[in-house]
Amino acid sequence: MRIPRNLEVWRLGTVNYLKALKLQEKLASDRKINKITDTLLSLQHPPTYTLGKRRTDYNLLVPESELKNMGAELHYTQRGGDITFHGPHQAILYPIISLRDIGLGARKYVENLESTMIELSSLYGVKAHGQRKCETGVWVGDRKIGAIGVRISTGITSHGLAFNIDPDLTFFKHIVPCGIADKDVTSLRRETDLVLPDDEVIQEQLVSCFARLFGYNDIIWKDKNVIEIDD
Amino acid sequence: MASRLLWASKAASYLKISTFNRGFASVVKDLKYAESHEWVKVKGNSATVGITDHAQDHLGDVVYVELPEVGATVTQGSSFGAVESVKATSDINSPVSGKVVEVNEELSSSPGLVNGSPYENGWIIKVEISDTNEVSSLMDCEQYSKFCEEEDNH
Numbered sequence: 001m002r003i004p005r006n007l008e009v010w011r012l013g014t015v016n017y018l019k020a021l022k023l024q025e026k027l028a029s030d031r032k033i034n035k036i037t038d039t040l041l042s043l044q045h046p047p048t049y050t051l052g053k054r055r056t057d058y059n060l061l062v063p064e065s066e067l068k069n070m071g072a073e074l075h076y077t078q079r080g081g082d083i084t085f086h087g088p089h090q091a092i093l094y095p096i097i098s099l100r101d102i103g104l105g106a107r108k109y110v111e112n113l114e115s116t117m118i119e120l121s122s123l124y125g126v127k128a129h130g131q132r133k134c135e136t137g138v139w140v141g142d143r144k145i146g147a148i149g150v151r152i153s154t155g156i157t158s159h160g161l162a163f164n165i166d167p168d169l170t171f172f173k174h175i176v177p178c179g180i181a182d183k184d185v186t187s188l189r190r191e192t193d194l195v196l197p198d199d200e201v202i203q204e205q206l207v208s209c210f211a212r213l214f215g216y217n218d219i220i221w222k223d224k225n226v227i228e229i230d231d
Numbered sequence: 232m233a234s235r236l237l238w239a240s241k242a243a244s245y246l247k248i249s250t251f252n253r254g255f256a257s258v259v260k261d262l263k264y265a266e267s268h269e270w271v272k273v274k275g276n277s278a279t280v281g282i283t284d285h286a287q288d289h290l291g292d293v294v295y296v297e298l299p300e301v302g303a304t305v306t307q308g309s310s311f312g313a314v315e316s317v318k319a320t321s322d323i324n325s326p327v328s329g330k331v332v333e334v335n336e337e338l339s340s341s342p343g344l345v346n347g348s349p350y351e352n353g354w355i356i357k358v359e360i361s362d363t364n365e366v367s368s369l370m371d372c373e374q375y376s377k378f379c380e381e382e383d384n385h
Contacts, residue, residue, distance in 0.1 A: 052315075079318075080317070080319040080320040104289075105288070105291075106291060107291035107317050110291075110317045137318070154267070
């Protein structure tokens with residue numbers, strides 16, 4: 001008999017990248033000692049470029065000083081994956097979950113993250129696909145609509161996925177996104193003919209797709225202001 | 232059963248082919264195993280550490296291995312490095328405590344060795360063990376096989 005599994009979802013609004021990172025680190029260490037249940041952060045970031053553990057900063061095409069002029073930050077992280085951009089109207093999910101508890105390895109976990117975005121896309125009539133060899137992420141044709149970059153430490157996940165609802169795609173021109181030079185970046189707005197609801201609605205749908213794919217029985221929604229959570 | 236697995240994995244390794252369809256991942260007799268899917272080969276005070284076939288299969292194609300410095304201290308159960316696969320970095324934990332005496336530099340140019348030869352050419356670090364008693368808390372190949380089976384049947 002399977003024990004029912006709950007997912008606690010924190011709706012955080014727009015959060016500065018480093019604040020979100022600090023929060024994830026705290027939650028991951030709480031999750032590791034079973035102080036909390038599986039938790040999912042649902043948020044957006046102000047304009048931010050990030051690099052992964054391999055520090056592939058040769059894929060940043062402009063000097064860092066110019067990023068400041070654009071109003072964007074740059075951060076180095078311990079996640080997998082290459083350089084990417086986060087910004088308004090891009091839905092971010094950071095699952096802080098125990099992969100050991102559900103018997104998933106990195107490969108299957110990432111496949112499920114891809115499926116989450118593929119399912120969300122299909123709600124709007126957009127046929128996306130993932131699991132392309134050597135190019136993790138979610139694509140519509142040759143155009144990338146969703147990116148993944150994850151960290152797994154003692155079986156607990158952090159970082160996660162970024163799905164383009166309608167971000168300003170010109171920000172992607174200043175990088176070689178995910179290290180892939182010859183492919184375009186796209187968004188849900190570009191790919192669908194349907195009128196899109198507010199971001200919050202889409203983000204909620206994304207969370208529901210995640211919960212269903214990962215077999216959670218119940219979602220506990222919490223609206224949190226990050227400033228309140230600071231130590 | 233275990234020796235047939237050993238033969239199969241050695242043969243596959245020699246022929247440089249990927250082992251059989253994953254009904255089960257291969258294990259090697261005489262190694263000890265940690266719950267976080269690392270293996271250790273102990274000879275007196277010397278240990279060689281890597282990740283298991285089960286681990287590499289669940290990770291996907293490894294594209295990068297973060298190695299510790301020679302001379303670094305490792306602690307049983309704690310992270311000493313990481314691998315990256317499918318845009319995920321996964322920590323590697325040491326099954327033993329001690330000092331790193333050698334790292335597998337080949338992995339910098341050929342990280343895929345971890346997938347293709349997890350028990351041999353894909354070894355990750357060599358450690359001078361500080362406490363040989365710790366090894367008794369690890370699993371042998373039969374216990375580890377059972378552990379993997381239970382984990383996969385969630």
